Amino acid sequence: MTGSEETLRKTPLHALHLELGAKMVPFAGYDMPVQFPTGVLKEHLHTREKAGLFDVSHMGQAFLGGDNPAKALERVTPADVQGLKEGMQRYGLLLNDRGTIIDDFMFTHLAGEKELYLVVNGATKEGDFAYMADKLKGIATLMPKPDRALLALQGPAAGRVLEKLSPGIDTLTFMHVRRATVAGCPAIVSRSGYTGEDGFEISLEGKDVEKIARALLADPDVLPIGLAARDSLRLEAGLCLYGHDIDETTDPVEANLVWSIGKRRKMDKDFPSGEKIMSRLLNGTEKKRVGILPVGKAPAREGTEITDKSGRVIGKITSGGFGPSLNAPVAMGYVDSAFAKDGTEVDLMVRGKANPARIAPMPFVPNRYKRS
């Protein structure tokens, strides 16, 4: 074991992953399962056909308290936090003063509760929490919850499976959240996820998570799923991976995430670099995040140069690989805005060869969220 591996953190499900035969890799500072003996292709397809269980306990969970935490949070995100109804969650971008993206996150207004519940990315959580605590000092109090664990149960069988352990939970619809009891354990359950499928994210006390994971895995429709399939599922769903598709060099406009800016916020421009971002929305940006479908079978990986048909470099792939549900390669990346229209023909420079591809709408696989 090397020195860096020794310092890797473990989620409360680490021993269960090993017991299930997972191949472990370092991810976001944790020793995490990249795949199980099922294998990434079958894990991916099984999630879309039945249900997959993901350990996402590396992600950062916190509560934000204070006199008006929703109003406070709007200092660092362009999302409409104050307008979020009770029992619902929403996607937001954490922006620095330059208006570029520090992270993307989910925020929740639990029914009857004043504090907001937040979930941020694992690799960025320390920085996010320090930034929020600093920016919101005196008006809100951030309370990180490092002892909480997080499970994602994703796929068309998720509702049926979780209903057995938490009667009534299947009535939740997409982006709704409630406190619930799962097999006797207190949980925060949201109908959401990162796969494009129906499903849940289940926040639990760390001490309870193994019991719940085992209870979910006892259903024959549920398989444990690793990070590799999580990545191919989210890519087919057209969802951004922080640190790859968005980072502190991208802003919400070029990242095509303007939908996450609240209507009231657009009018008031009262968020970091609000004036600049709204002017960029009006006047356009040099580059745009787009979906890309290679014409042939060869995947184009992150970092692959995108050229126009004359060979001029017009962009770069930020996520790329093989989409098991499409049985074809898929990618996303940034191109000069003049080339961002769906159907535009481009080339991808893979091992010195120009592989034809076209700009394509995302998601690549239709979302199947439970909307009613």
Added chain:
Amino acid sequence: MSEVRYTDQHEWVRLDGDTATVGITKHAAEQLGDVVFVEVPEAGRKVGAGGEAAVVESVKAASDVYAPVGGEVTEGNAALADEPAKVNADPEGDGWFFKLKGVSKDEFAKLMTKAQYDEFVKGL
């Protein structure tokens, strides 16, 4: 009578006369996971020992496959274009990558035997 040798890059090579068949080992296939794309060299291409000759891609990543010995490509395994999963199903059989002619027996003899390779893998 053919003989199989192995490289520390996890290729196998089977020599029949001066013709060699090359693929990746069972260990390599297991490490890669599900193979989704393979690019094999065209007939007529000359490769040197240790030179990049093919590409194998899993869902997650792309890896080069090197020629264990020098020679001229006589055939790439065209079946892998449609069925890259053959590499996982039968890495040291149907999942072969390419064939070479004009192979040097001396180069071949420098490669690891099955016992040496198994020992090498155990030490990883």
